[in-house]
Amino acid sequence: xxxxxxxxxxxxxxxxxxxxxxxxxxxxxxxxxxxxxxxxxxxxxxxxxxxxxxxxxxxxxxxxxxxxxxxxxxxxxxxxxxxxxxxxxxxxxxxxxxxxxxxxxxxxxxxxxxxxxxxxxxxxxxxxxxxxxxxxxxxxxxxxxxxxxxxxxxxxxxxxxxxxxxxxxxxxxxxxxxxxxxxxxxxxxxxxxxxxxxxxxxxxxxxxxxxxxxxxxxxxxxxxxxxxxxxxxxxxxxxxxxxxxxxxxxxxxxxxxxxxxxxxxxxxxxxxxxxxxxx
Numbered sequence: 001x002x003x004x005x006x007x008x009x010x011x012x013x014x015x016x017x018x019x020x021x022x023x024x025x026x027x028x029x030x031x032x033x034x035x036x037x038x039x040x041x042x043x044x045x046x047x048x049x050x051x052x053x054x055x056x057x058x059x060x061x062x063x064x065x066x067x068x069x070x071x072x073x074x075x076x077x078x079x080x081x082x083x084x085x086x087x088x089x090x091x092x093x094x095x096x097x098x099x100x101x102x103x104x105x106x107x108x109x110x111x112x113x114x115x116x117x118x119x120x121x122x123x124x125x126x127x128x129x130x131x132x133x134x135x136x137x138x139x140x141x142x143x144x145x146x147x148x149x150x151x152x153x154x155x156x157x158x159x160x161x162x163x164x165x166x167x168x169x170x171x172x173x174x175x176x177x178x179x180x181x182x183x184x185x186x187x188x189x190x191x192x193x194x195x196x197x198x199x200x201x202x203x204x205x206x207x208x209x210x211x212x213x214x215x216x217x218x219x220x221x222x223x224x225x226x227x228x229x230x231x232x233x234x235x236x237x238x239x240x241x242x243x244x245x246x247x248x249x250x251x252x253x254x255x256x257x258x259x260x261x262x263x264x265x266x267x268x269x270x271x272x273x274x275x276x277x278x279x
Contacts, residue, residue: 025233025238027237027238027241031072035073037096038076038095039077039080039088039096040055041080042057044057047059059100061258062249062258063075065245066242066249081177082178086101090230096242098227101225102224103226103277105277107228111229113274114243117225118225118259118269119197119198120223121198123214125196125205128210133192135215139163142170143192146175146179147177155219179194179204183204187212206264226274
């Protein structure tokens with residue numbers, strides 16, 4: 001065999017021996033390091049909130065079930081302001097978002113949103129002694145609050161535009177870093193109403209039944225809460241695992257059990273796939 005050919009074969013064998021293994025995806029990396037890091041806004045009871053120094057609530061109980069599919073992996077939950085949660089996910093500062101992400105078309109297009117974890121249809125909270133608000137349209141002429149950068153604020157602004165088109169505009173909107181501040185202003189009379197998702201408002205009224213009351217019916221289109229992952233190939237296996245575990249919780253009845261625990265009632269949720277929102 002000519003020397004040149006021998007050298008080429010040897011070089012090829014050397015390269016093949018040192019060629020790296022197939023790159024790990026996100027799920028492989030999580031299993032290898034033994035830590036799954038997720039972001040949460042722990043100021044959204046009863047979904048996620050802090051009690052005795054621990055993040056607890058509906059989503060915490062759900063994650064305890066989901067983590068059974070990742071034996072040997074520790075869950076690390078980062079408590080962040082809502083305004084930094086989705087941007088942080090996009091910037092790869094953590095692996096996944098386990099907090100109440102209201103499904104919108106913009107988010108649906110930008111992220112992998114999980115199967116629905118709860119109903120997120122919008123409603124209004126008022127002071128119990130305020131007899132001037134008996135239905136959603138009665139916020140005309142009122143000052144209404146919601147959370148900065150949230151889908152709830154977008155829903156409020158859309159509803160306000162609808163009322164304005166009918167010649168019955170609201171007086172104005174106030175925005176807050178988190179809903180606890182809005183509830184405090186409502187209770188103190190510095191605000192007339194708060195727009196949030198129905199389950200959260202029911203919880204606020206349950207906590208302070210002498211102060212708050214939920215205005216029904218709800219308004220706007222049927223909306224859901226989901227969790228969120230990055231919409232890329234690296235995250236695909238992790239997203240699929242989370243969706244599969246959520247589906248199991250729904251089919252086994254465990255999800256209904258947790259809903260009764262935290263909301264006092266069950267919710268009808270799609271279990272096959274997340275419906276694509278219109279807007």
